[in-house]
Amino acid sequence: MPYKFTFDLSKIPRFFFTELTRMGYEKRMHRKVSAAIQDFIRKCKIQEATGLNLADAIQLLEDLVDLEARNLLEREKFKKTGRRALLLPHCARKYMDNRCKAKFEPDIPSYICAHCSEDCLINKAVSLAEGEGYDVYILPGSSCVPKILKFRNYEGVIGVACGEELKLAGKVLESMRIAGQAVPLLRNGCSNTFFNMQTLQRILKKNRELKRGGVD
Ligand code: SF4
Ligand code: SF4
Numbered sequence: 001m002p003y004k005f006t007f008d009l010s011k012i013p014r015f016f017f018t019e020l021t022r023m024g025y026e027k028r029m030h031r032k033v034s035a036a037i038q039d040f041i042r043k044c045k046i047q048e049a050t051g052l053n054l055a056d057a058i059q060l061l062e063d064l065v066d067l068e069a070r071n072l073l074e075r076e077k078f079k080k081t082g083r084r085a086l087l088l089p090h091c092a093r094k095y096m097d098n099r100c101k102a103k104f105e106p107d108i109p110s111y112i113c114a115h116c117s118e119d120c121l122i123n124k125a126v127s128l129a130e131g132e133g134y135d136v137y138i139l140p141g142s143s144c145v146p147k148i149l150k151f152r153n154y155e156g157v158i159g160v161a162c163g164e165e166l167k168l169a170g171k172v173l174e175s176m177r178i179a180g181q182a183v184p185l186l187r188n189g190c191s192n193t194f195f196n197m198q199t200l201q202r203i204l205k206k207n208r209e210l211k212r213g214g215v216d
Pocket of ligand 1: 091094095099100101102112113114115116117118120121122123
C-alpha cells in the first residue's frame, strides 16, 4: 500500500541518515523519540526540503526510525542466517513501460531482470545481491511476499520498498520467524523511485562474513 503522499529524500545530506540511525538506536532502547523527531524535522528543514506537511513528515520519519530500530534488533539473528533472499520493488526499475525488458513470471511471482540498462538501480542491485549468493525477486507489491516465502525456506530476507510496504512485509516475516533487514526507498511515488545502493551494499557486506562462515 503506498503512502498517501509523495516524498524525495534522495538529496538530503548524510547527517540526516546518521541521525536517523541514532534515533533508531534510542528507539531500540525503548526511549521515547517522538519529541526528538519533531525537533529533527525542524532542524533539518525537512518540510522545506520535501514540501511535506508536518503530519506527513512525522509519519515518514517515524517509519524510518522504526525500520532502523527493527534492523538493529534483527541484525544479529540475520547474521546467522543461511539461505537468504532480496526483495526489490518493481517501481525502482529505470523504465516502467516496455523499454524495461524484464519478464514477469506470475508463478513466482517476480519480474526477471534482463539487465538491459547498466544504470538501472534494479539491474545493479540484482547483480550485487546475486554475487553475494542471494535469490533476488522484483515484486509488483508486498502482497507477493507470502507466496514467495511460503515454500522456499529462507532464513533471512532483505526488503527494499517504501516504509508502508516494508511494515506489511515485516509482519509477514515476523509471522514466519524469518530474520529481516530493510532498506527504505528515499523517493516514493510508485515509479522512478530511488533507494541508496550504498545502504544495500553495506547490509549485504556487513552480513557477508558469517553467511560464508567467515571466509571471503
Ligand atoms: S535493467 Fe532490468 S529492471 Fe532495469 S530496465 Fe532493464 S530489464 Fe528492467
Ligand atoms: S512506492 Fe514502490 S514499494 Fe511503495 S507502494 Fe509504490 S510501488 Fe510499492
